[in-house]
Amino acid sequence: MMEKSRRSFLKVAGIAAIGLGTAPAMNFAALDSHGTAQPVKKKNENALHAKRWGMVIYIDKVDNRIAKKISNACHVQHNVPDFTHEVDTQKFPNTRPVNPDQEIKWLWKEKFHYAFPDKEDEFLAEKFHHLPFMVLCNHCKDAPCVQACPTQATFSREDGIVLMDFHRCIGCRFCMAACPYGSRSFNFRDPRPFIAQIDPDFPVRSKGVVEKCNLCAERLAKGELPHCVEASEGALVVGDLEDPESEIREILRDNYSIRRKQSLGTEPSVYYIV
Amino acid sequence: MLEIATKGTKNYWLWIAFLLIVIGAGTVAYLDQFFNGLMITGMSRDVSWGFYIANFTFLVGVAAGGVMVVIPYYLHDYEKFHRITILGEFLAVASLIMCLLFIIVDLGQPVRMLNVLLYPTPHSMLFYDMIVLNGYLFLNIVIGWKILEAERNQVRPPKWTKPLIYLSIPFAIGIHTVTAYLYCGLPGRGYWLTAILAPRFLASAFAAGPAFLILLCYIIRKFTRFDPGWDAMQTLSKIVCYAIIANLFFFLCEVFVVYYSGIPGHQSHLQYLLFGYHGHNALVPWMWSGFALMTVGAVLLIIPRLRRNYILLPVACAMIFFGAWIDKGMGMIAGGFVPSPLHHVTEYMPTLQEIIITLGVYATGFLVLTILYKLATKVKEEVGG
Numbered sequence: 001m002m003e004k005s006r007r008s009f010l011k012v013a014g015i016a017a018i019g020l021g022t023a024p025a026m027n028f029a030a031l032d033s034h035g036t037a038q039p040v041k042k043k044n045e046n047a048l049h050a051k052r053w054g055m056v057i058y059i060d061k062v063d064n065r066i067a068k069k070i071s072n073a074c075h076v077q078h079n080v081p082d083f084t085h086e087v088d089t090q091k092f093p094n095t096r097p098v099n100p101d102q103e104i105k106w107l108w109k110e111k112f113h114y115a116f117p118d119k120e121d122e123f124l125a126e127k128f129h130h131l132p133f134m135v136l137c138n139h140c141k142d143a144p145c146v147q148a149c150p151t152q153a154t155f156s157r158e159d160g161i162v163l164m165d166f167h168r169c170i171g172c173r174f175c176m177a178a179c180p181y182g183s184r185s186f187n188f189r190d191p192r193p194f195i196a197q198i199d200p201d202f203p204v205r206s207k208g209v210v211e212k213c214n215l216c217a218e219r220l221a222k223g224e225l226p227h228c229v230e231a232s233e234g235a236l237v238v239g240d241l242e243d244p245e246s247e248i249r250e251i252l253r254d255n256y257s258i259r260r261k262q263s264l265g266t267e268p269s270v271y272y273i274v
Numbered sequence: 275m276l277e278i279a280t281k282g283t284k285n286y287w288l289w290i291a292f293l294l295i296v297i298g299a300g301t302v303a304y305l306d307q308f309f310n311g312l313m314i315t316g317m318s319r320d321v322s323w324g325f326y327i328a329n330f331t332f333l334v335g336v337a338a339g340g341v342m343v344v345i346p347y348y349l350h351d352y353e354k355f356h357r358i359t360i361l362g363e364f365l366a367v368a369s370l371i372m373c374l375l376f377i378i379v380d381l382g383q384p385v386r387m388l389n390v391l392l393y394p395t396p397h398s399m400l401f402y403d404m405i406v407l408n409g410y411l412f413l414n415i416v417i418g419w420k421i422l423e424a425e426r427n428q429v430r431p432p433k434w435t436k437p438l439i440y441l442s443i444p445f446a447i448g449i450h451t452v453t454a455y456l457y458c459g460l461p462g463r464g465y466w467l468t469a470i471l472a473p474r475f476l477a478s479a480f481a482a483g484p485a486f487l488i489l490l491c492y493i494i495r496k497f498t499r500f501d502p503g504w505d506a507m508q509t510l511s512k513i514v515c516y517a518i519i520a521n522l523f524f525f526l527c528e529v530f531v532v533y534y535s536g537i538p539g540h541q542s543h544l545q546y547l548l549f550g551y552h553g554h555n556a557l558v559p560w561m562w563s564g565f566a567l568m569t570v571g572a573v574l575l576i577i578p579r580l581r582r583n584y585i586l587l588p589v590a591c592a593m594i595f596f597g598a599w600i601d602k603g604m605g606m607i608a609g610g611f612v613p614s615p616l617h618h619v620t621e622y623m624p625t626l627q628e629i630i631i632t633l634g635v636y637a638t639g640f641l642v643l644t645i646l647y648k649l650a651t652k653v654k655e656e657v658g659g
Contacts, residue, residue: 096310101318101620110616117617118539135616144461150400151389170389171312171382174400176322180462182615186322186382189313207311208382261615264461 046223050240052141052160053215054269056251057134061235067109067132073231074107074213079204081194092193104185106213107136107228118261128274134236136228137162137183137213138260138268148178154210160241160269161215169209176210180261181268184212241269275423278652279645285497289644293637300634303627304379312382315628320620321611323380325628328603329635330376332482334453335475335602337369337410339483341446342513348439354506357654358487361494361502363418364646365487366446370411372639379631399459402452410445413438418646426653450475457610465543465610468531474524475602480517482598484510485571485591490647492588498651511587515575518568518594525565525601542617547609554619557608564600567593 216226239248
């Protein structure tokens with residue numbers, strides 16, 4: 001028994017030593033073929049920039065059809081699981097039944113009095129009762145989720161986008177308690193069985209981490225507008241809130257707009273034109 | 275000193291075996307959660323913290339409650355607490371171990387736990403909670419152990435323990451204050467957004483901790499030859515009485531502010547807990563029984579004749595302990611999440627598996643407590659003090 005374990009130890013140690021020995025050679029090979037083994041960080045020249053990204057939503061231009069289109073565009077391209085999706089039992093055997101309350105959503109429609117609970121009004125104009133209000137992460141200037149996160153897995157980027165590092169998140173869900181807009185979702189389970197078609201351009205999350213809208217930071221970096229804006233038929237506009245000449249500022253100059261729970265002082269960057 | 279715990283009666287080993295079985299069941303249930311995610315809990319997108327964090331919050335209080343024996347003995351030379359200070363300190367140790375375990379079982383990615391140390395973030399309240407909880411645990415282990423060892427060897431405890439004891443007092447207040455700050459600093463949660471949350475937490479802690487200590491004294495009297503002292507237990511019961519009244523008073527202050535101001539975002543949570551909200555009322559009977567337990571317990575302790583009754587005292591203490599557990603556990607956590615920030619109502623009930631994991635954590639805490647108390651009582655029996 002003793003002899004055997006010593007032998008197996010030596011075997012493992014030997015393999016490890018071979019591994020260590022080949023490392024320099026492999027580095028050399030890599031150097032040879034690509035010129036350098038160090039990755040280079042390069043910015044895309046077409047990338048869209050802003051001092052502070054913001055969004056405007058024209059309430060009148062969103063109906064149920066467009067609302068659905070917008071949500072779908074966002075969720076499909078970001079590999080957001082859909083719990084109503086029928087699981088492929090060949091690929092994912094033993095998938096347990098879902099709890100619909102544990103769903104994940106980034107951008108979805110709400111009724112007015114849920115989107116704006118502090119603006120509930122007995123005598124609200126009739127049309128507001130029926131209009132879909134798109135809600136998403138507000139990318140707050142003073143984001144409570146960023147303040148609460150104990151690992152900086154959630155952070156405010158210089159251009160105002162509140163982003164998440166899915167690989168650093170420990171899943172404590174403090175950010176979910178902190179967010180006054182219910183914009184965050186937690187992966188209570190592995191999302192893969194509920195994604196119809198995985199989009200390879202965006203990471204699939206693992207179980208146990210929080211996620212939310214990222215304002216398509218990955219698309220802005222390539223010079224493309226967010227999925228939701230493209231799908232919105234003109235109802236959604238993104239732009240630079242700090243630039244007085246920007247389209248978004250012009251819209252805000254000419255129209256009356258409201259923001260969700262403005263009184264909390266989080267300075268949401270999503271404006272609703274009513 | 276630890277060798278003391280390896281000798282015991284049949285009952286002692288039966289109790290240890292029972293705890294190990296519960297820990298085993300909890301571990302199996304936890305492994306399933308570890309591999310499949312928190313989907314096995316009753317938590318949801320709207321109620322993102324549940325039974326684990328509720329019990330964590332409550333046990334931070336029990337740990338902090340230990341300071342109620344430390345302050346009278348070390349700051350006021352109240353000799354009668356000499357025999358029970360070690361019990362308060364060891365109770366704090368066991369409670370804190372449970373607190374840390376509850377945090378770990380609540381994490382979605384427990385293997386990444388050390389990211390909190392790798393990326394220290396001073397603007398997050400969890401950062402400070404980590405510091406004070408671990409600090410208080412460390413202080414209590416060192417202090418309790420050193421003092422017991424000195425007692426066993428019939429020498430004075432080392433001088434350097436004194437400053438640590440004094441330091442442990444602000445740490446005790448600190449653990450519960452910072453734990454309250456986790457909640458009361460969040461802008462969108464009306465139920466928690468109140469400056470009285472930390473005082474209320476402390477009041478219920480100073481009731482629940484000593485109440486549990488009294489119950490433990492009864493158990494010690496029954497199973498060992500060490501007597502913690504009836505006078506000490508009586509003084510403790512007065513502390514419990516004052517503290518639970520303060521807790522009820524703070525709660526009534528909360529009720530007044532919420533209902534008189536009538537601000538919906540604040541009122542809806544209490545409305546949900548006390549009377550039900552839009553037809554959802556799962557927690558209503560739960561909450562009322564919590565307050566009934568605390569109130570009746572307080573009355574039993576106010577009246578001297580009842581407080582001095584040997585049979586009634588543990589009943590009152592148990593009522594207060596469970597009342598505080600309901601108020602601060604499920605009430606405080608679920609109440610804060612219902613209704614959601616969008617005023618949707620998603621109710622929360624822990625699943626059976628969640629409860630088994632919770633019991634596993636409690637059993638671990640009780641195992642630690644049993645061993646530490648075994649040491650303490652044996653040493654006290656040996657030296658007759």
